[in-house]
Amino acid sequence: MANSLMNVAVNSAMRGSGKCNRMRSANVGDAERLASVVGGTCLALCGLTSRHPTAKVAFPIIGSLLAYRGLSGYCALYDLCGVRRDGAEGLNASVRAGSGVKVEQSIIVNRPARELYDYWRQFDRLPRFMRHLEDVKVEGSKSHWVARGMGIRAEWDAEIINDRPGELIAWRSLPDSDVDTAGSVHFRQIPVGRGTEIRVSLKYDPPAGKVGDWLARLFGDSPEQQIREDLRRFKQLMESGGGVLTPAQTGIGTRIAQS
Numbered sequence: 001m002a003n004s005l006m007n008v009a010v011n012s013a014m015r016g017s018g019k020c021n022r023m024r025s026a027n028v029g030d031a032e033r034l035a036s037v038v039g040g041t042c043l044a045l046c047g048l049t050s051r052h053p054t055a056k057v058a059f060p061i062i063g064s065l066l067a068y069r070g071l072s073g074y075c076a077l078y079d080l081c082g083v084r085r086d087g088a089e090g091l092n093a094s095v096r097a098g099s100g101v102k103v104e105q106s107i108i109v110n111r112p113a114r115e116l117y118d119y120w121r122q123f124d125r126l127p128r129f130m131r132h133l134e135d136v137k138v139e140g141s142k143s144h145w146v147a148r149g150m151g152i153r154a155e156w157d158a159e160i161i162n163d164r165p166g167e168l169i170a171w172r173s174l175p176d177s178d179v180d181t182a183g184s185v186h187f188r189q190i191p192v193g194r195g196t197e198i199r200v201s202l203k204y205d206p207p208a209g210k211v212g213d214w215l216a217r218l219f220g221d222s223p224e225q226q227i228r229e230d231l232r233r234f235k236q237l238m239e240s241g242g243g244v245l246t247p248a249q250t251g252i253g254t255r256i257a258q259s
Contacts, residue, residue, distance in 0.1 A: 028073045036070030039063075102203045103223045107231040110195040111238045113187040114166040119238065120185055121169055129233035131226055143171070147179075154179050180205035198234075202227065 028036070040063040047059025069075055109116055119125060123143050127133040134148040147154045156177040162170035162184070172182035181204045188197040 028069065028075050033070040033073050037067050038070075040066030040068075040070060101223050102201070103227045104199070104201045105224065105227045105231055106197060106199040107228075107235055108190065108195050108197050109235045109238050113189040113196040116196055116198060116238060117166045117169065117187050120187075121163075123171075129237055130230045142174070145181075156181060198231065200227065200231065 042063070043066065044060045044063030047055055047057070047061075047063060050056045050059060123136040123138050123145075126136055132147050132149060133145065134153075135146040137144045141160045143158050145156050145158055156179045157174045158171045158177075158181070159174055160169065160171050162168055166187060166189075168184065168186050170182075170184035173180055181202070183200070183202045185201075186197075186199040188199070190197060
């Protein structure tokens, strides 16, 4: 009976977490994921060998859910509370929950992770493939960002909050900025020379009272679609040898003409 209940719990967790993970990224750090797998497995085994009827049923269920939390890297409770423990902690901390827009997109680029990291780490290169950015100036660990859309212009200062060469870059706007924003990009090397998975998370909280109009002017009708196209341009840029894109490819010339 305990085995049957454990199988039901695991299958339910996998179905439910599968739906969540299609919409949400991992939010549990590597060390915590390993601890969840080990602890969950031990708890499940203890339950299966226990003589106590409650422990024999409850421990395998709880242990299986805990182990799956570690394997998937996703914690629903963390997501509900706006917590990230995967190395991009500052992303959710910088922008108020439920405000503005949060966009997450990923793509596979056929280049080494360290090469992609090195290029992205130079923030002043981002406007080459990100349509909504006009200019980024870097001064040490801080930077000044300028975004431009249909008839609007926004500026803010940001700082790097997490930097793991070849793996992760995370940044957020400084306090008292007109626009609260944060971003992170993860680089995951895929084995057997299959390239690198890039996962980008961006959050923007516009000035008070300007949410709908501000976002529409900056991103257009679909922020997700625009960031997806930005990543495609980045893929094209890097796989073609890292050459400088023309104004037509970046869309910068068109954007300024329309403003």
